[in-house]
Amino acid sequence: MVQSPISQETSSLGSLQRVLKSLSAYRWLAIGALVSSLLLTAAYALTPQLFRWGIDQGITQQNLEIVLLSAGWMVVAAIARGLFNFGQSFWAEATSQNVAYDLRNKIFSKIQNLSFSYHDQAQTSQLLTRVTSDIEQIRTFLSTSLMQVISAVVTLVSIAVILLIMNWELALITLTVIPLSSWLMVRFLRQTSHLFRLVQEQLGDLNAVLQENLFGVRVVKAFVREGAETERYTQLNHVLIDTNMATIRSIRNTFPFMFLLSNVVTVVVVGYGGAAVIADRFSIGQLVAFNSYLLLILQPILLIGFAAPAIAQAAACADRVYEVVDAKIEIRDRPQAVPFKTCGGRITFENVCFRYPGAATEAIRNISFETKPKELIAILGMTGSGKSTIMNLIPRFYDVTSGAVRIDGRDVRDFTLHSLRSHIGIVFQETTLFSGTLRENIAYAKPNAPLEEVIEVAKMAQIHEFIANLPEGYDTHVGERGVGLSGGQKQRVAIARTLLTDYSILILDDSTSAVDARTAAQIHAALDDLMRQKTCTAFVIAQRISTVQNADRIFLMDKGRLVAQGTHEQLMETSPLYSVILESQVKAPVQAPIQAQPKEQR
Ligand SMILES: Nc1ncnc2c1ncn2[C@@H]1O[C@H](COP(=O)(O)OP(=O)(O)OP(=O)(O)O)[C@@H](O)[C@H]1O
Numbered sequence: 001m002v003q004s005p006i007s008q009e010t011s012s013l014g015s016l017q018r019v020l021k022s023l024s025a026y027r028w029l030a031i032g033a034l035v036s037s038l039l040l041t042a043a044y045a046l047t048p049q050l051f052r053w054g055i056d057q058g059i060t061q062q063n064l065e066i067v068l069l070s071a072g073w074m075v076v077a078a079i080a081r082g083l084f085n086f087g088q089s090f091w092a093e094a095t096s097q098n099v100a101y102d103l104r105n106k107i108f109s110k111i112q113n114l115s116f117s118y119h120d121q122a123q124t125s126q127l128l129t130r131v132t133s134d135i136e137q138i139r140t141f142l143s144t145s146l147m148q149v150i151s152a153v154v155t156l157v158s159i160a161v162i163l164l165i166m167n168w169e170l171a172l173i174t175l176t177v178i179p180l181s182s183w184l185m186v187r188f189l190r191q192t193s194h195l196f197r198l199v200q201e202q203l204g205d206l207n208a209v210l211q212e213n214l215f216g217v218r219v220v221k222a223f224v225r226e227g228a229e230t231e232r233y234t235q236l237n238h239v240l241i242d243t244n245m246a247t248i249r250s251i252r253n254t255f256p257f258m259f260l261l262s263n264v265v266t267v268v269v270v271g272y273g274g275a276a277v278i279a280d281r282f283s284i285g286q287l288v289a290f291n292s293y294l295l296l297i298l299q300p301i302l303l304i305g306f307a308a309p310a311i312a313q314a315a316a317c318a319d320r321v322y323e324v325v326d327a328k329i330e331i332r333d334r335p336q337a338v339p340f341k342t343c344g345g346r347i348t349f350e351n352v353c354f355r356y357p358g359a360a361t362e363a364i365r366n367i368s369f370e371t372k373p374k375e376l377i378a379i380l381g382m383t384g385s386g387k388s389t390i391m392n393l394i395p396r397f398y399d400v401t402s403g404a405v406r407i408d409g410r411d412v413r414d415f416t417l418h419s420l421r422s423h424i425g426i427v428f429q430e431t432t433l434f435s436g437t438l439r440e441n442i443a444y445a446k447p448n449a450p451l452e453e454v455i456e457v458a459k460m461a462q463i464h465e466f467i468a469n470l471p472e473g474y475d476t477h478v479g480e481r482g483v484g485l486s487g488g489q490k491q492r493v494a495i496a497r498t499l500l501t502d503y504s505i506l507i508l509d510d511s512t513s514a515v516d517a518r519t520a521a522q523i524h525a526a527l528d529d530l531m532r533q534k535t536c537t538a539f540v541i542a543q544r545i546s547t548v549q550n551a552d553r554i555f556l557m558d559k560g561r562l563v564a565q566g567t568h569e570q571l572m573e574t575s576p577l578y579s580v581i582l583e584s585q586v587k588a589p590v591q592a593p594i595q596a597q598p599k600e601q602r
Pocket residue numbers: 120356357359363381382383384385386387388389390429
């Protein structure tokens with residue numbers, strides 16, 4: 001299996017730093033959250049002092065006015081806490097939503113620009129997990145964990161100072177809790193950080209099975225593999241729960257010790273502080289305030305503890321997201337690239353070899369040919385002989401391993417990708433339609449095309465009659481993969497979609513394979529005229545010799561090599577392989593299309 005390019009290790013910490021840097025774009029929102037958080041901490045820190053004042057100056061001195069005043073200020077402090085809490089969560093949420101929005105756009109546009117070779121090796125489900133779940137984890141980190149940690153650190157420092165001022169001996173006993181619990185936290189993070197990355201990867205694997213299953217649901221049912229598929233999913237689900245349980249075990253091994261620490265310190269403070277009150281070295285109000293601070297100081301340590309797994313997880317997610325954002329785009333414009341404007345029709349392959357990334361052998365070897373203007377070239381050959389590969393090199397879906405592909409004498413790598421691909425109309429072997437109406441699908445590359453133009457190309461692709469007979473005609477909705485249409489109908493919509501573009505080079509890659517032989521012949525007849533008018537060169541890859549007999553030249557491929565070329569008649573005379581293919585097809589029912597029409601593929 002090909003190694004995924006998106007599973008390399010990079011520094012999680014560095015990725016998390018990049019997330020933090022991205023906050024600068026929303027600095028005012030972030031500052032709003034930070035200021036609210038600081039004010040919230042201040043409001044919390046003030047409350048025990050109000051207690052102390054109320055007890056020592058009010059209750060102990062039997063001064064009702066001070067008791068009521070301190071109670072009133074406590075109400076004010078409570079309201080202030082509510083307001084600052086709201087401000088902190090509102091602005092933190094707004095910041096995180098904006099950062100997630102930017103990251104989603106960034107990763108999506110990167111995915112659009114990544115080369116075919118990247119997509120060949122990357123798992124779609126892993127990419128989906130990165131765009132959805134990973135970014136959501138980063139967002140939660142920014143809106144919750146990050147704020148928790150910042151306010152916890154501010155609270156810890158400010159309360160430590162207050163405690164030291166109030167009673168340094170008792171403060172030092174209390175503050176021992178900080179290094180001890182920090183050590184527990186670091187140990188916990190060391191144990192779990194790799195587990196969080198694993199969880200996200202396993203989630204991606206689980207999504208892969210789900211996605212494959214949804215796409216291949218018909219195959220699963222046809223082969224009665226529902227049970228086996230459920231088993232496969234359950235197994236991966238099991239692996240995921242095991243990893244999740246490992247993280248939970250690590251949490252379980254850490255947090256009880258933290259709680260134990262806090263309880264021990266409380267006991268010591270009450271014991272030591274109580275003795276100090278009896279010895280008149282400390283007032284009751286101070287002891288109550290001290291005890292309240294103790295709760296406040298343990299809370300942030302626990303908060304950091306709770307935030308730690310989320311931070312480790314966010315770091316792993318940020319790592320995965322930036323791996324895609326930083327992925328190398330193999331095929332891109334050269335610095336001096338020029339726009340491809342007009343096509344004279346001379347397409348030259350000069351000793352071209354090509355090996356797919358990660359493949360052991362070359363898919364095509366030493367291919368050389370040159371087309372003449374307005375030529376219609378058919379490419380024929382056994383399955384896997386390299387026909388599609390040749391065509392992939394003209395629009396630079398891949399770059400040659402050696403040799404050169406030229407158009408009118410100029411290397412295709414010298415053209416800007418956008419202009420080059422805009423001039424090449426290509427119908428792929430596999431048909432992909434998008435969710436939307438039939439009209440929207442046909443006008444995919446030219447959304448403003450008037451209906452007459454859409455109808456015109458639909459007629460050429462022999463699909464107009466079918467569409468016109470639908471109750472909603474061209475406004476009929478089709479599913480994301482054209483569900484509701486037969487294989488042949490989808491192929492014809494795809495042909496119409498290509499015909500509507502401003503192509504000058506046309507490539508039809510086995511694009512009538514799912515269409516019945518008579519309709520295929522009608523499509524080719526209609527395209528024949530069109531190819532000679534609109535295109536400078538056309539390539540048709542086909543399995544059936546009958547559909548390409550009219551080609552000006554037929555290229556015969558065998559095991560990655562161009563073994564023969566010429567007209568149908570010439571090849572019949574000179575190529576034994578061509579004769580073998582022809583003979584095998586003469587015996588096949590497709591040679592007699594009118595008498596025995598195969599059903600369109602469903
Ligand atoms: N993305 C890819 N990564 C690695 N190898 C590939 C890839 N695509 C095709 N190949 C290999 O390259 C060789 C040529 O494939 P290609 O698709 O060009 O054949 P083809 O003649 O068009 O076949 P078919 O008629 O079945 O479509 C095959 O051996 C195939 O396994």
